[in-house]
Amino acid sequence: MSNPVSSPDGLAQLRHDLRTPVNQIIGYSEMLEEDAEASGHSPYVSDLRKIQFAARTLLGLVDTRLDAGVLGGFAPVPTKPAQAHERVQSPFAKSADGENESVRMAGRVLAVDDNENNRDVLTRRLQRHGLTVESAADGLQALALVRARSFDLVLLDIMMPELDGYSVLQQMKADPLTRHIPVIMISALDELDGVVRCIEAGAEDYLPKPFNPTLLRARISACLEKKSLRDAEQRHLQLIEETKRRLDEELAEAAHYVRSIFPPPTSAPLAIDWKYEPSTELGGDAFGYHWIDADHFAVYLLDVCGHGVGASLLSVTAINVLRSGSLPATDFRNPGAVLSALNNAFQMERQNNMYFTLWYGVYHAPSRTLHHASGGHPPSLLLAPDATGAFASQRLISPGLIIGAMEDVVYAAQSCIVPPGAHLMVLCDGCYEVADAEGEMLDFDEFEKFMQLNGIRPDGLDQLFQWLRVRHGEGPLDDDFSMVRIQF
Amino acid sequence: MNLVFNELSDGIRVIGLGGSLDLAGTASVETRFYAHCNAEVPRIVVDLSATTFVGSLGIRMLLQAIKSAKARGGRLIMIHPAAAVASTLELAGLGSFLLKGGADEAVALLAAGK
Known part of the structure; x- marks a missing residue:
């Protein structure tokens, strides 16, 4: 990366590199805050929130500075610094609806991200929801895994070296073996164009980084539910076909007997x-x-x-x-x-x-x-x-x-x-x-x-x-x- | 298959059957047909002028209604069959339940209790 800001690609890479560690800080501190609340260490909560607030402010700075200084007229969706209403919406901040973590999901999820800490944050977050998680560090490893084992959902980072998320998605959708597995794209907020391309190529949905815990859970839950309905439908279809085949065989057997x-x-x-x-x-x-x-x-x-x-x-x-x-x-x-x-x-x-x-x-x-x-x-x-x-x-x-x-x-x-x-x-x-x-x-x-x-x-x-x-x-x-x- | 039902003032029922009384057609109309044929002393005119075909299950449906009317001291008369339908019914031995005349004659017969 000799001159990262000399081209839009270089700029995106720079933004990605700057945001990634900050997003991880937000992710970890959110989980720590949940743990602190659950185990009665509430004094830590306010400190953890301060960390999150600072991290979100930093994210906002990264975006506004990069856009203002380098891109001129281009105006990406701004990332807001931490705001009060976002905290209220968090299901883990002792929300009034009371559903938070008691709603457990079940399923096998593959998390794909080239950044080790990102994978770790995501894996821990998903495991908290009761999901079985495997992870892949690049596109090729992800393809090998979805072909070798069965998954109910793939969370796929768009920006990865060598084989990016879009290419992995394309190959998955072209393969009859993996075409039915729903894919949620993980993207930074300035990758909306890429997200649209992925949705058109067959991705179910997308999740912006940093993860909003409510959105993360809702989208994963919707995807898994859809997948389980589709699986049930497939099983019923197979059952009907099997029953029809058996009936046809029995009719043929009966016809054979009549003829005899x-x-x-x-x-x-x-x-x-x-x-x-x-x-x-x-x-x-x-x-x-x-x-x-x-x-x-x-x-x-x-x-x-x-x-x-x-x-x-x-x-x-x-x-x-x-x-x-x-x-x-x-x-x-x-x-x-x-x-x-x-x-x-x-x-x-x-x-x-x-x-x-x-x-x-x-x-x-x-x-x-x-x-x-x-x-x-x-x-x-x-x-x-x-x-x-x-x-x-x-x-x-x-x-x-x-x-x-x-x-x-x-x-x-x-x-x-x-x-x-x-x-x-x-x-x-x-x-x-x-x-x-x-x-x-x-x-x-x-x-x-x-x-x-x-x-x-x-x-x-x-x-x-x-x-x-x-x-x-x-x-x-x-x-x-x-x-x-x-x-x- | 469609069914047109009309109850005359003296309790005589006229049921028109339109379409093909084949496997699917009979299945689609059977329950309604039996319901309309159900009375204390059934007196039924079945108008076949719009019936295009009668298969084995159609024959069974008509036969069941004929028998059920008879068992309760009533009667079922079929009128206006097309030539092909008439020959099917005659072949099945149901010719004696076909009336050559029209609806007025059938109603008069049923009203007289004959």
């Missing part, structure tokens, strides 16, 4: 395949088929109202009843009887207010007759070749109330002859009730036309699903997609 109870595709005596694509939330579809005896083949598909694991539990239960033929005194070759018995067994009041729709068909092979009944379910499609070789479709529908709605409903069956080469599609409403981007629903007629053209193709079920996906646009379909196809 479906019978495998067959090629003889009937060629049967199916496609099942559960919605994200699992939609409550289930189906099955089996030979009741040598002549009678049953195929059935049901759809429980609503979505989720609850709907799936009912769909699996009901499908197992059909699969195992376990309804009392019921002829499973008679679709109407099966639906009536199921309806009484699964009244919605006893099933958590859930109902289901069901299509149930029985094919009598010797007579090529298909008997079928429906409980509120969409029609199945029978595609049969006409004389020209094109496929015409027939809707197999028998109106019946949804299963579980009311007791003792009679379900009537209908029947049709199945020509050789015909294909039967048993389906759910998720195969056609698909909205496009404008919310317009596909209707059954359009779906039927698509099936007439593509339904018998080997990849017809995949094609239908792809067609619906394209129509729906982005995102998964809202409902389960399930279809069973049988070639007679």
